[in-house]
Amino acid sequence: MPVLTRLIPSPVVVVIGAGALDGLAGLLADQRVSSSGKLAIAISGGSGLRLRDRFAAELPGADWYPVEGGTLDTAVRLADAMRGKRYEAVVGLGGGKIIDVTKYAAARVGLPMVAVATNLSHDGICSPVSTLDNDNGRGSYGVPSPIALVIDLDVIREAPIRYVRSGIGDAVSNLSAVADWELSHHKTGEPIDGLAAAMARTAGESVLRHPGGCGDDDFLTVLSEGLVLTGIAMSISGDSRPASGACHEICHAFDLLYPRRAAAHGEQVGLGAAFAIHLRGAYDACALMAEVLRRHGLPVLAHEIGFSEEEFVRAVQFAPQTRPGRYTILEHLALPTDAIRDAYADYAKTVTS
Structure with a gap:
């Protein structure tokens, strides 16, 4: 054999x-x-x-x-x-x-x-x-x-604590990115690398579930290892798919539409990930991610990073254009403007209740 x-x-x-x-x-x-x-x-x-x-x-x-x-x-x-x-x-x-x-x-x-x-x-x-x-x-x-x-x-x-917070947002966004990769696999036939997906998901879960805070050595070690594993997952897959889905499309939309006002990368992808999870109807998972982001001092609502609701809706609508050919929950649902606005209102209730 x-x-x-x-x-x-x-x-x-x-x-x-x-x-x-x-x-x-x-x-x-x-x-x-x-x-x-x-x-x-x-x-x-x-x-x-x-x-x-x-x-x-x-x-x-x-x-x-x-x-x-x-x-x-x-x-x-x-x-x-x-x-x-x-x-x-x-x-x-x-x-x-x-x-x-x-x-x-x-x-x-x-x-x-x-x-x-x-x-x-x-x-x-x-x-x-x-x-x-x-x-x-x-x-x-x-x-x-x-x-x-x-x-x-x-x-x-x-270093300023905002850098650790940004890394937390980037790490936990893996969970949304892998879900988008699996969605594309089922809907479009896009190949998925199981090992890369497992590594990225494990990295995200380890940071999400760790009870420590930004100043704890144990937590900083887990965050460091999670970011390293995510990088290796991307090397295995040959692209950024294990760590980049709707969460990063929304982040890139903020960068392109509002270049002088964009927040930290991890803040934007963390918010994008929580919203994307909500769009999938995984409300408990969305609430958990929002709770963890808040505990570490990250934003979970648009106004917390300086954007109005309408600006957030515009970013979500524009987001698929930032990664042509990539299939995520945003491309799958293809929501019109009013539906995005309604979805954000529902999301805001979920993460503030």
Whole structure:
């Protein structure tokens, strides 16, 4: 009998814990990421500069590249600056924007990338996708996943709490995204990868069901692991399907329709996920998700992120245009404006009762 297996793309090393950054130089050498220490390290202008002061002496062979903003042009400039300098790896040291820029730049020059996350704002810390602003708004670009990932919980706690909250919203939105994937599988025949779906759902459930709070090491560890598992699930499926459904379509609609007023990514996808679950008629699940989001300080109603009911209705109506070809509960129901308005009124009663 043949034994059939498959290789799962994932980082060769994942380190999550308090003080994890203390061993960064040794980790890079011990894991054979960079035995010579010849590294390019991309950093933000905030926490990244402080960490450069901390680690510059330990990494004498590294060149440091301050990066401003999460744009495609920034990523291309970083790649051009690194080209031809014989680095062994590229390290992205910072938040989501820095890591997305670094992933794209590393792919462009053909180097392995190490992600050192200083906040947990979204699942991009370990995903095969770079989300970057461009001349047409915002685009998602396929890239190799990080070869190594380090999350120091001491550093995470130093970041503003809104970043942890955003990561919570992104993680629990997996539950809506997987439900949309399964819906598309049944209605359109879209293939579904059971392992990727199971990993994404498990990540979402682990964060949703954990009783801890944003400052607890146990909870931050579960959130970190959930975001890592989500990134690996996307690598397995080859796209963002395990983590992106109606929840992200609604988020992208906010970004495109109200670019100067959009809230944090995780706030928007958390709200979008709760509303999408309500649209499926899963009212108990919707109420539970809203309760958990509220407990962690995330919004569950449009006005809580600065949008009127009519603006929310417009975003939901526009949302399917943000991902042409993707089938979610929004495409399935194809609700007219008045029906969306009525559905939101019912949703608001569900999450406030």
